[in-house]
Each structure stands twice: as structure tokens, then as C-alpha cells.
Amino acid sequence: MSARAKSIAVVGIGNSLLTDDGAGIHTLERFAEGNTNDDVFCLDGGTVGLALLDRLSDLDGLVALDAMKLGHRPGTVTVLEGKAMDSHLRNQHGSVHEVGLSDLMDALRLRGDLPEKRALIGIEPEDMDWGTEPTAAVAAALPKAAEHANNLVRNWRTDARTEARQ
Numbered sequence: 001m002s003a004r005a006k007s008i009a010v011v012g013i014g015n016s017l018l019t020d021d022g023a024g025i026h027t028l029e030r031f032a033e034g035n036t037n038d039d040v041f042c043l044d045g046g047t048v049g050l051a052l053l054d055r056l057s058d059l060d061g062l063v064a065l066d067a068m069k070l071g072h073r074p075g076t077v078t079v080l081e082g083k084a085m086d087s088h089l090r091n092q093h094g095s096v097h098e099v100g101l102s103d104l105m106d107a108l109r110l111r112g113d114l115p116e117k118r119a120l121i122g123i124e125p126e127d128m129d130w131g132t133e134p135t136a137a138v139a140a141a142l143p144k145a146a147e148h149a150n151n152l153v154r155n156w157r158t159d160a161r162t163e164a165r166q
Helices: 019-034 082-091 096-110 136-165
Strands: 008-013 040-046 061-067 077-081 117-123
Touching: 008 019, 008 136, 019 040, 019 061, 019 117, 019 136, 061 136, 077 082, 077 136, 082 096, 082 117, 117 136
Parallel strands: 008 040, 008 061, 061 117
Antiparallel strands: 077 117
16 A cells, blocks of 8 residues: 655654664654644554555655664764765664665665655664663653654645645
């Protein structure tokens, strides 16, 4: 099933059974609590795979939320947009999901479906061991990461309305 045209997907990535590896899923839950936009849909992407390809086709925007090992202090939130996201996915693999996300972005690109507006919001993990709750550092970063996603979506929706009036 293909996503509706002119929509934005916010995708949480990770395994919520591995403490901070579930940062993307936990951030998605925070984002979804405040999402009232009909043109923005939330998707639990799990550990990512090409099975998401049809769900992520024909989008105006895509926000991926994940744990990202970049060597920063645990709980640090990093936002990569557009070409910066692409470069990161091609050159760095801070989590096992980034390989799957990179393949997914490449498949969307090959199909001509890569959204011009795309971003990866990552939280530096502290622990990736068994556990259903994130560490304190990552839990404290969830609201900030969700707010970054809200800001991106709000700005992209404003840009789309402005372009539609022109």
C-alpha cells in the first residue's frame, strides 16, 4: 500500500527490547502524542527493511528517528537533513539500522521516490543491552528529539502551503 501523495512520514527505527536501541521508537511515540495533522503519518519501522518501500513512496517528506553512535555524549541529539543525511548513511554506520535505512533510501532514489525533504534525527545511545526502557540520558533526550521532528514537519508543511499558493 502506497502512502498518500503530498504526505510526510515520521518513522521510528529500532528495537525497543534493547534499551537505547529503541530511541527511535520511543521518540516516535512522543511525536505521535502531539501529531494532529492528517497529512503526517507515524510508522514504527522496527529494524528497517525494504518491506517499508511501498509505505514510504510518493512522499513530500520523511523524518527517520533512530539511535545513532557518533561518539558524542549519551543523549546528544543530532539532526541531519537532505544531503547531510545521505552522506552520513553512505559513509557511517553508527547502528545496524543505518545500513537498512541506507538501502531503503537508495531503493527510493532508484524508483524516483526519494523525498526532497528528508531528515535523520538520532540520539547518541549509552547502552544497547536487553531492557525495555531507555537509559536516563536517552530518556531525557526524547522530548528534544520529538521537538526537532515537530519543527521539521511544521516547517515543511508551511513550505508546501507557500509553494501551493505560488
